[in-house]
Amino acid sequence: MNFKEIKELIEILDQSSLTEINIEDKGNVINLKKEKETEIITPQISQQPVQQSVAPAETPATLPSASTDVTTTSNDSDAKTINAPMVGTFYKSPSPEESAYVQVGDTVANDTTVCILEAMKLFNEIQAEVTGEITEILVEDGQMVEYGQPLFKVK
CATH class of the missing domain: 2.40.50.100 (RNA polymerase II/Efflux pump adaptor protein, barrel-sandwich hybrid domain)
Structure with missing residues (x-):
């Protein structure tokens, strides 16, 4: 796989609801994982x-x-x-x-x-x-x- 194909996979993962893509191609293994977005919660102490x-x-x-x-x-x-x-x-x-x-x-x-x-x-x-x-x-x-x-x- 070349850089352009990897970039396209990243964009597909980013736009989809998938969280992970694993691809094996000609002995090369590509694992792409989408990290969960973390929401910053500020505790309100009263x-x-x-x-x-x-x-x-x-x-x-x-x-x-x-x-x-x-x-x-x-x-x-x-x-x-x-x-x-x-x-x-x-x-x-x-x-x-x-x-x-x-x-x-x-x-x-x-x-x-x-x-x-x-x-x-x-x-x-x-x-x-x-x-x-x-x-x-x-x-x-x-x-x-x-x-x-x-x-x-x-x-």
Whole structure:
């Protein structure tokens, strides 16, 4: 077969519904395969429904913490808080298999990593920015937090 005949076979394959042509001619074997056209599908990720389904389940757990926070604040006039620098999901450890960055009773310095906040699939390590002892963890692992929301109490 010459180049012109091969080119014609390619055009026939391209215009037909066939996906493959195999030809043997004078000891020469020609295999032509049409690759499937791949459609690019862009997944649409919506965090809104996930947040809505998680928030109601965690709201009852959050309410007692809020009332405890008010009571403890009146008792501890020298207590400081570590607040969320952004909106995101709070994680107390780098992965579910690892232990928490800090626990109640741990001493922290300004540069101690205390948690991770996930925002838009980016994991941001949060530093204590205060020195002292963790007296209370105010949020649950996996909970959505707002900008400025207290995360830890430090004495």
